[in-house]
Amino acid sequence: MRWGVTLGVTLLVLLIILFELPALRQKPLRDKIAFFSLLLCGWVLAQFDLPNMAGPVTWLNELFKPWGNLMKK
Amino acid sequence: MLEKGKISAFQMAVLMYPTIVATALLTVPSITAAYADNDLWLSPIWASLIGFVTVLVVDALHRRYPQKTIIQYSEHILGKLLGKAFGAFLMLLYVLLTALVVRIYAEFLVGSFLTQTPIVVVISTMLLLCAFAVRGGVEVIARAATAFSPFFVLPLLLLIVLLFTDFQLDRIFPIMADGVGPSLKGALIPQGWFTEYMLLAFLLPFLTDREKGRKWGVLSVFAVMLTLLISNLIVLFLFGTDVATMLYPLMAAARYVSFADFFENLESLVMAIWIMGAFIKISVFYYATALGSAQLLNLSDYRPIVLPLGFLITLFSFWSIPSLMETSKFDVAVFPFLGPLVLTLLPLLLLLLSFVRPARQEGKSS
């Protein structure tokens, strides 16, 4: 059902890797780990139906609810 | 040092100006008007106070820890573990804030001009552009901002000239009919924007003339305040308290221009300016995120993580934001409190702590 998205995101990730790889080769291991784990995070996140999922904005909304209600007219 | 570029204090001020104003100009007048009615022009004045405080706090911190960004000195002040936690929290917040800025930028474009274009295309192309600016370093962004700034200020003055005959100056009355309350409540919204001056914590270490940082920071806040004041007055004189119902009052003002029967429909101008402003704003946020994250993770360079971060930002710009109404809700109900709390109070706390635990590891700093 969301195969198109998965495919597109994978392609995008591959493109980013391809673009960065030459420069990344000379960098320390730490940089490589950070680079790949960030991409992995993104790839995993992209598999979800993000707009309709509870996320940081929802949590912050909950957290600030008492104050947010102040702004209601 | 991860960043080898240097900018002048003046460039920093010019850089921060569109960073705050770009999104503030567009949506803030209407949200402010919803609370302040025709006192909406007073609100930026109250709101700017927190901007001055933020600049002073960040500058004071910078003076205690020159050459360091907030991510680095928070580790010195809070200790390694707490400092890292603080940094991680800040960086996550910055990813989210950047994402929201991109989203609002794209919503405006898609809602008013490119009605057929999928929003993800607008978001990702802008982020790609910004990614290259960010990879270029702080110098590139600052130079772009310096080049674009005149285009940012002049159209506003042009609007005043072209719309002057349509202004109804008496709309400003009664001033403070219900006391200072409504305008203060209206100020809650723009003060969130002013707290974004915390970004200076990522720029101050790269100044060539560091002693002028405070002066230009304060001047920049003042310029932003003045701009918001003027733009609020323009829309008030033009539309009255009806501003509150408009999503993008300043764009409506530009569309209202009709001068000598042919000088009309300036909204494409507003769009062009706004894309420029959004580019600077997103780049600065994006840059702070990339630089801060690299420092947090002790990387040797921030450039490799720019694109992966951009990917994350794209995703965050959708995460639990199904509609424009959701971003507006965030702007009204969360950011006015989140901003001052995290971007002004936490640095202030850091500053106080840095006095209590006087430079424990300062000698060790590299």
Add this chain to the structure above:
Amino acid sequence: MKRILLTLLMMSLLFLGGCWDRTEINDLAIITGAAIDAADDNQIELSVQVFIPRALSAGRGSTSSGGNLTLVKSAKGASIADAIALLQTKIPRKIFWGHCEVFIFGEDMAKRGIAEEMDFLVRHPQPRERAYMFVSKGKAAKTLELRPELERYSSEVIREMSDMHIGMLVTIIQLKEMLRGKSNAAALPLIDVMPPPNEAKGLETAPYIMGTAVFRKGKMVGEINEKATRGVMWIRGEVERYTVTAKLKNVQGTVSLNPIHSDIKFIPSIRNGQWQMTIKAKTEGDVVQNGTNLDMSNPEMIKLVEKAFQQDIEDRIELALKQVQHEMKADIFDFATDFYREYPQEWKAAKNNWDEIFPNVKVITDIHAYVRRPGLVTLPGGIPEEEVREK
């Protein structure tokens, strides 16, 4: 490696080229005017005047007076948005509102209420905030079908006329403000079609502004004629190019003045529960025709003219107030806002009763009229010197 990247970059151009919002001008049906009429079953009928670009390029010879530069199409629907969707099926090009500068409500539509349709005009990104709004006597669609002789199409005629401030000029944004404002009342220019010179030239005529339609709570409640409209415009301070012809007391003939400048001030006051509005006006004019035997170079004679001038304005204002304030009870002068500005607290307490207060607001006029210049001659232009009255 570089080559692969370059290829990929170039490939990405393929995606960028296909702008989703690309619209070529020859794919657009440019609307120059729109009419909204009431239809049966609570529906509306939307008629649009579409510009025909080909008619313009076909050469001037064939498109001289009477040639059709526009065509009119209509569709019925539950709302404007609904009607547009239906209309689009009848027009091969994409409907484009960005150049629509005239919106006309039919009389029946105006009486039914315009609030619902206003929402579309301010919400949709295409209609211009500065587009002019009108109410038409009878059906609005007929105005669009006219083939005026002087201008290219009928909506341009009424737009140009409004620009001269002959009648009221109300833009979308101003109408929105009136409808949402404190006074609950609105006024729109009322247009009608001039009777054609003869039967054969049925459509070769033009619309003109005949008065003002008065709205209360978004519904048209009445109309005032051209003369009372002048009074309304006087009060609203909108009079610009317009000639006052005043009859002097005990003198034969009239004097015409062309007011150049007028300055209106509203001074609200509330005393012992009596709401009162003082209209202070200072107006100046030049003599453009003197049909009397008075010497226009004599300041004393000018005093007489000024008096008549002042009387004329007072009469007009009175006429406007009588019809609008006492008969229709619609606050189209926006006294409400003036009271709010001066007495915010009292206003707050009384705002729900404004409809009852407004007809009883006591209006005092305080008008100062001045004649500044006599024109190019001093003595009356058409009578022997002996007959000129100097005192």
